[in-house]
Amino acid sequence: MLDNAVGLWPEKPVDDGDARHFCSTCVFGRLCLPRGYDKAALHELHCLIEHVGPFHAGAEIFRTGDAFDAVFSVRAGVVKTQLRDERGREQILAFYTPGDLIGLDGIEDDRYPCTAVAVDTVMLCRFSFPAIATLSARVPDLQRTLFAVMARDLRMAQWHKGDFPAEARLADFLLRWGQRLAQRGYSGTQLTLPMPRGDIANYLSLAPETVSRSLRRLMDDGLVEVRGREVKLCQPPALVELARAITDRA
Amino acid sequence: MLDNAVGLWPEKPVDDGDARHFCSTCVFGRLCLPRGYDKAALHELHCLIEHVGPFHAGAEIFRTGDAFDAVFSVRAGVVKTQLRDERGREQILAFYTPGDLIGLDGIEDDRYPCTAVAVDTVMLCRFSFPAIATLSARVPDLQRTLFAVMARDLRMAQWHKGDFPAEARLADFLLRWGQRLAQRGYSGTQLTLPMPRGDIANYLSLAPETVSRSLRRLMDDGLVEVRGREVKLCQPPALVELARAITDRA
């Protein structure tokens, strides 16, 4: 493993002997392909890394309007990004797990458009943006990776267009969370939701009560088992079918 | 005017004597600032341009799954992007007007994730993506512009998270459409909607009937005048107030 020491990877990658596996768990994984990776560029990338954290639940990593000077790669924990209006209402935009890159959208006007908050205990890698932008001009793969990260975020945001039944949204959310865990070598069916129900509700644009009720209905139908924040997906195919209304759009 | 001949600009830019105006009407406007623009790079960019069109209403510019090999700048007309599931239902993701750049999100997996369709008669500039990616590595401003375009799309997509009253969505939509026109030198209050009601409804995740009803309510309240696809914004401040629920989030 090339450089886990520098914290580019999440804490518990699967060591299956195939380095390409990291393409899906680390935003800079593309740079690490056995063939074609640029050793010098990788070294430069390492020089940019600055470890920050831990941030504890509720701590803000950056706020809306802060000067955009860096992007962050999640190394451990979960981060949420949110918008807040003057009346204090907030809208959660996304949850980020280890391997995800945060903050790139600040490039539009040199300010972060949203606030990033630690959901649980979070460790991050910080990359100075001017430096990484300069480097990406020299390393095509890095530039492409950065574009891909934004395109991915865009696609995720687009997924949420359209109004779908509460249960479909929830099923989709649970399945995706499971996929994320599975990508990092954990169980994809036995999962822990680190965020409170209210955050899930906000993210899915539902009332917390609706989340609770939908979850109960899923449980009554035997599709999941729920005990607090521990969730077991009992019938993934049925959940997929439920979420189909959303997922088959892409 | 540096190079309208190559079609980088929309057809009717405002000639107010301030070249920086183009920053808001042309995605590559940043490259054209009086000071700091790179003449050689600009020339190279021109060499990449390939004019395509006209596309007539309903014609597809690219489809979901097509190989991603180019991005397009809208020169005239309106383009919509949409997803379609196997049941034929479609979800409109965005409308693009002159100056907007389409297709960048195809970079994620080398395929366009959505279908781009002409809403009315459309003229485009086509840029081979490999070429523009190479060029952007040499021209920091271009690279930054491309990032900004994606960040902007992302922000627009995020705006639509959250569920807002139908009238607020409509007010927001009309105001934004007016802003786009105003940026290009047209009236921001007297506007023509080139797309059918059904497209507006789909885009806003509403039923066509709801769009019609909301529009009528806005008209009864004296906020707008509607005659077919011609809309006049009579009380922009009141519309802003109505849309506030959405817009004050950013």
Added chain:
DNA sequence: CGACTGTTTGAAGACGATCAACCCCTGTGG
């Protein structure tokens, strides 16, 4: 034990979707 937050459950109400009908305009063909 008691304050606290987060979660669940219940009952009432609001909003938008759906179904259905009608209207308006345009183009077409007898």
Added chain:
DNA sequence: CCACAGGGGTTGATCGTCTTCAAACAGTCG
């Protein structure tokens, strides 16, 4: 010249889902 068909748009009535308000409940920490 008129009749008719077809699409887009509007209007009305009904229904379903989610929200809201309210209260009870569970887990945690002082």
